[in-house]
Amino acid sequence: MSSPDWNVLVPNLLITAAVAAAVLLVTFAVAVRRGLHRVVDIAWGIAFGSVAVVTYVLSDGHGDDGRRLLAAAATVVWGLRLAVHIAHRSRGHGEDPRYRALLDKAPGNPTWYALRTVYLLQAGLVWLISLPVQLASYSASPLGPLDAVALTLWAAGLTFETVGDRQLARFKTDPANRGRIMDRGLWAWTRHPNYFGDALVWWGLYLLACTTWQTALTGLVSPVVMTLLLTVGSGKRLLEKHMAQRPGYADYAARTSGFLPRPPHRSLSRHRR
Template sequence: MNGYPWAAFGEGVGAAAAAALAVMLITFAVACARGLHRIVDIAWGAAFALVALVSYAVSSGEGDDARRLLVTVLTVVWGVRLAAHIAYRGRGRGEDPRYEKMLSGARGNRNLYALCTVYLLQGALVLLVSLPVQAAQYIPGPLGPVAWVGAAVWLVGLAFEAVGDWQLARFTSDPAHRGRIMDRGLWSWTRHPNYFGDFCVWWGLFLIVCDDPVAAAATVAGPVVMSLLLTKGSGKRLLERHMADRPGFAEYAGRTSGFFPLPPKRAPRADG
């Protein structure tokens, strides 16, 4: 099949699976010791970073060195930034209400339930979503124009995510804004600049694989699954359900794009 080293790629997937599983099991042990399952959110970004590093290590001598280094660095930068941001944001806080609600309905041992429904599931998702990062390590040809477009899309995504998180942190740190909806900066163009940023990051990483159409077709499930998670799963949909009853949210949602950045709608003019 088009000269792609599928056997080596398969072995790399096995190594990546072991890395993702190790991160989740270590995080689970720490979470049980602390009685705080919210730290699994920190492991999400960290697991992607480790998968990229392991994939880079085990693919030595297989693919184009420039592509291998590019996709690894981009993934590690994204994963480490996300993990550090979530760790800083959650310092000193108790359990996340999402996990508290989920685990309150558990039958039997809560920790075992969390292991199966949170940690192992997230580990499997890390493995699936990161397939383009793993596949890029084995593409022998040099980087083409589409790959560089992918790097540019990744950069746009990281900027949206990092700037959006910074703007939100500044807004919420001001006591005068307590209880108010963040509707400034990037948040006036999209209700979820951080999720849109993730969307761009993973489609950008996928484009780096597209120099090999067969490898791209085999791994397109990665960005598709991430997109569904961001828009229909634990991202936008779940967060907006949680915020729906907050004062001012309906008005904010009425004038602000739900996902893709667009100029905010003008408030209707009162007749006079």
């Protein structure tokens, strides 16, 4: 195994930091003009894809071509699917309650507070979480058995979140389900199949960077941070705080895993509506 050439990797890291910041700053300008900060959720996947594409171009001649292409393609596919899904889901809706609550508590000017605590913070997170994609792109090691495991994890995660999102979308389009809690399909096994799928995707992308012990240690921050964001950060925690007052949610939470999929609790499943 060969370690990336840090003399060429460091400039890539600086350029991708600028790329992530640029995507989020453009999004900030759009959000201010529209008066709608929820558009930042669409930019999240686009920013990851932009970092991956720029890295793929810059790493030409410095890393294994197969690994470079796999890292870039896997990130772009995940990022674009997520962006398109969120854009479709958000169409016709007003401000996200999370951002409304955040800005209502903003000290001073809410717009500049949003810039610091939402847009610039997300730009930094995109850059940090993208480390495995950048490390993998500068590795000269050819693809091997561990990369097959990485691709399997990535595919499983993408499938899990895609199926979960589609199941929820179909559930919401049925007027008979208005006011009810989605507890079918994958949502019977975990309260957050989309978040669990996201975590699997990034653990898979992390394995692509595990070509040396140095890159394995350096890139580990990515899936750990992503998993923490999804479970105790702005993902699961805030969503469940918002959902807690919905009728039937407490019973659903009691019988359904909060993250890792497992069969619903049998002693409570008989009380499903």
